[in-house]
Amino acid sequence: MDITITGQNIEITEALESLIHEKFNKITRHFENITDVKFILKTENHNHIAECKLHLMHSEIFSDASGSDMYKVIDDLIHKIDRQVIKIKEKTKDHHQSEGVVRKHNQ
Template sequence: MQINLTGHHVEITESLREYVTTKFSKLERHFDQIHNVHVVLNVEKQQQKAEAKVSLNGAEVFAAAEHADMYHAIDALIDKLDRQVIKHKEKLSKH
C-alpha cells in the first residue's frame, strides 16, 4: 500500500506521517487489496480537516473529517474509511 500525504497550510511533520501510516495499517488488516491512498491534511481557520481517497481493487473510496485537533480528525477519517472498506469487501463477497 502506497500512501501519498500532502498538506495545505500545514507542515507535515514526521510524527504526523507516522501517525497516518499506523492508522492506515488498520485498514489493511480488513482488506488487503488496497493499492494507493492519497491523504490531504488541511487547515481552514480554526478547523483541521483530513481527506483521503483510497484506490481499492475495482473501486475508489473517499472520506473527509473535520475537528479542532488534527489527530482527532485523522481518527474520524479512519473510522469512516474503515466502514466503507468493510462495506465494499462485503459487496465483493456477496457476488
Template sequence: MQVSITGHHVEVTEALKAYVEEKISKIKRHFDNVVDVHVILTVEKLQQKAEAAVQISGAKLYAEDTQEDMYAAIDFMVDKLDRQIVKHKEKIQNHR
C-alpha cells in the same frame, strides 16, 4: 500499498506522517487489495481537516472529517474509511 501524505496550509511533520501511516495501515486488516492511499491534511482557520482517497481493486473510496484537533480528524476519517472498506468487501463477497 503506497501512501502519499500532503499538507495544505500545514507542514506535515514526521510525527504527523507516522501517525497517519500507522492509522492507515489498520485498514489493510479488513481488505488486502489496497493499492494506493492519498491523504490531504488541511488547516482552515480553527478547523483541522483530514481527507483521504483510497484506490482499491475495483473501486475508489473517499472520506473526510473536520475537527478542532488534527489527530481527532485523522482518527474519525480512518474510521469512516474502515466502515466503507468493510461494506465494499461484503458487497464483493455477496455477489460471488
C-alpha cells in the same frame, strides 16, 4: 501500496505521518486489494480538515473529516474509511453456500 500524504497550510510532521501509517495498518488488515492512498491534511480558519482517497482494484473510496484537533480528525477519518472498506468487502464476499451442502428437513 503507495501512501501519499500532502499538507495545505500545514506542515506534515513526523508524528502526523507515523500516526497515519499506524492507523492505516488497521485498514490493510481488513482488505488487501488497496492499490493507492492519498491523504490531504489542511487548515482553514482554525479548522483542521483531513481527506482521503483510496483506490481499490475495482472502485474508489473518498472520505473526509474536520474538527479542532488534527489528531482527532485523523482518527475519525480512519474510522470512516474502515467502515467503508468493510462494507465493500462484505458486498464482494460470496454469501452462497458451497455445492454439496445438503439440508435435511424434519418431516
